[in-house]
Amino acid sequence: MSGYQTRQNAISAVTNYKPTTKPLNFAETSPAEVFGSNVFSDKIMKNMLPKDVYKSLMHTKRTGEKMDSSIAGPIAAAMKEWALSKGATHYTHVFYPLTGLTAEKHDGFLTPDGDGGAFAEFDPKLLIQGEPDASSFPSGGLRATFEARGYTAWDVTNPAYILENPNGTFLCIPTAFVSWTGHALDKKTPLLRANQAISKVGRRFLNLFGDKTDEMVISNAGPEQEYFLIDRNFYFARPDLMVCGRTLFGAKPAKGQELDDHYFGAIPRRVLAYMLEVERELYKLGVPVKTRHNEVAPGQFELAPLFEQANLATDHNQMIMTTLKSVAKKYGMACLLHEKPFAGINGSGKHLNYSLSTPSQGSLYSPGETPAENMQFLAITAATIRAVEKHGKLLRAVVASAGNDHRLGANEAPPAIISIFLGGDLAEIFNQIELGDLKGTKAIGKLRVGVDTLPALPMDSGDRNRTSPYAFTGNRFEFRAVGSNQSIAGAQVAINTMMAESMDYVCDEIEKLTKKKVKLNEACQKVIQDIMKKHGHVIFNGDGYADAWQKEAKRRGLPNLKTTADALPAIVDKEVIKMFEKYQVLSHDELHSRCEIYHEQYNQHIQTEADLVVKIATTIILPAAIRYQGELASTAASLKAAGVEPRISILQNITDKLRDLQKNTIALEKLLTTDTFESIEAEARYKTDKILPAMLAVREVADALEGVVADDLWPLPSYQEILFIK
DSSP states (O other): OOHHHHHHHHHHHHHTOOOSSOOOOTTTSOHHHHTTTTBOOHHHHHHHSOHHHHHHHHHHHHHOOOOOGGGHHHHHHHHHHHHHHTTEEEEEEEBOBTTSSOBOOEEESEEEOSSSOEEEOOOHHHHHEEOOBOTTSOOTTSSOTTOOBEEEEEOTTSOOEEEEETTEEEEEEEEEEEETTSOBOBSHHHHHHHHHHHHHHHHHHHHHTTOOOOOOOEEEEEEEEEEEEEEHHHHHTOHHHHHHSSOSOOOOOSOSSTTOOSTTOOOOHHHHHHHHHHHHHHHHTTOOEEEEEEOSSTTEEEEEEOOEEHHHHHHHHHHHHHHHHHHHHHTTEEEEOOSOSSTTSOOOBEEEEEEEEETTTEETTOOOSOGGGOHHHHHHHHHHHHHHHHTHHHHHHTTOOHHHHTTTTSTTSOOSBOOEEOOHHHHHHHHHHHHTOOOOOOOOOEEOOSOTTSOOEEOOSSOOOTTOSEEEOSSSEEEOOOBTTSOSHHHHHHHHHHHHHHHHHHHHHHHHHHTTTOOHHHHHHHHHHHHHHHHGGGBOOSOTTSHHHHHHHHHHTOOBOOSHHHHGGGGGOHHHHHHHHHTTSSOHHHHHHHHHHHHHHHHHHHHHHHHHHHHHIIIIIHHHHHHHHHHHHHHHHHHHHTTOOOOOHHHHHHHHHHHHHHHHHHHHHHHHTOOOOSSHHHHHHHIIIIIHHHHHHHHHHHHHHHTTSOTTTOOSOOHHHHHHOO
């Protein structure tokens, strides 16, 4: 079968697609009834647990204090009863190893009774602790491969839930994952530690401003999830998409996203049906999904939940990614979470909306009606400015990956230079404080549209800046550099820890002044002024895509870590290790292990892609081009035999490109034979500086061939087909 036939069969399957499952009976059960129906929620626990047990558990969740182990028995019994009522036969401890994926091992409730029957059993010890084999998960040298013991520990702060399958259900218990020596082997454990650290320092900060309550200071997150949807027939016809999650070859289509006609457009019917089922499945799990829309690139979409407590938001985002992928199969589609599946059009990110709050105050980043008079707000914002400037390299490192390198810095994502956007009014206030002359800004008015029938709209204090990596957006900051395929845990661990360190610094400096009888407001302004002089150069309200910003950032001394190989070493900077150890979030060994693991993952991603570039170029693209060369040569020979002088420019063009393709492929193969490196960091640098450019050289020739080889011979579905045929 020719490549053209393969593509035509895929196109036919796409255009003739019919749903294989019955439509949802959305009128039978309202969304409000569905929401949280598969969650062992506080409401259910209140109804099923003894009052003293429920009260004790809620106290732990509310204050962060250690749980009374005696309540595990009643909770395990109630959890089992609830799960069995939902049809569950098994339970699993869900955890998030350093692969960035979700892991689970299922165990059955049923135990033989000795009389030919069975009974359901769930020992409290099995709720509190599990023991999955840890030998095959990344550890970065924290233990030898033969040392297999690892523990999962019940995370009481997040609820258990039921996952459904057409043939049954099972109980999922959120857990942390640690080695038998107590080292964190997962994403959750450091996040719980960082949440604890920011709460402790946050209380100190609020006490300084007169809030003497012992409420937890809560880290909140709301990650916006971008993704691509393509038909599975195209997906399976592209080995690069199947194996690597992105296209390693593909010429730019005549039309891409230039007309901006996909963004916020009417959602395609098939896609909307998919979205509705995704949302329904997530509603069952208590995930507060709020927004859905077309994104900028053709075939790209977004789903966004409401703000939640950071740990829960992280678990929910893992559920979102899993659900997006699994439900897509039911609709004959593949969900791509790679940061850059297609060259030349926008990639996908995961904007992490971040704030700190308390139950009584709400967001600590709320400026109020008169932000210039809100010293608590100004102080915490100043702490943020200091934290981002001081630890910009760390922020870049925690979003470093082979996939995200293709996205960061393109005209679709923030640059690799970490800066802060405050907006005009807020930047003016901090500028005034730096100059020692705080006057405030003019009152925010109403925006009049100029149409009598339209209401006057309340104006925001500043416009939004989509090019900023760390932007203030009204009552929170938005960290826009996280990749669509990444866990949000790493970014939150870094932000919470560096915020704890910076808020501690602000408290120390203010207390030094107040002990000298300086009034609180005056002391705050003095500390903020000092921070602005030392760290204010991280504020940038302009166009992050402009070449001028690259030069200006260099002048300001802001790092520009463009690749993962550049960025990852920051994880083990002395100051970073000192900070993480001070707040007991990650130890020296845990940080070094993560640095090693992330280097290994980067190196393996590039190796896999490079190997596949060679294989596809050699076994798919080269044969197709040679067939076309043969057809041209045969036609030329026939014309010459008939006395007609053939025009051989096309044949010469194909021949030249074939020669270049073979030459570049051989050069890449030769580079891949190097397998001895002084260190894992040296290997990453080699793959960045040598392998990636060699892969691109192969691609450039192959993509040029796609533009001249006869369409009926070209074997791979094109960008035009993949992105526009739904």
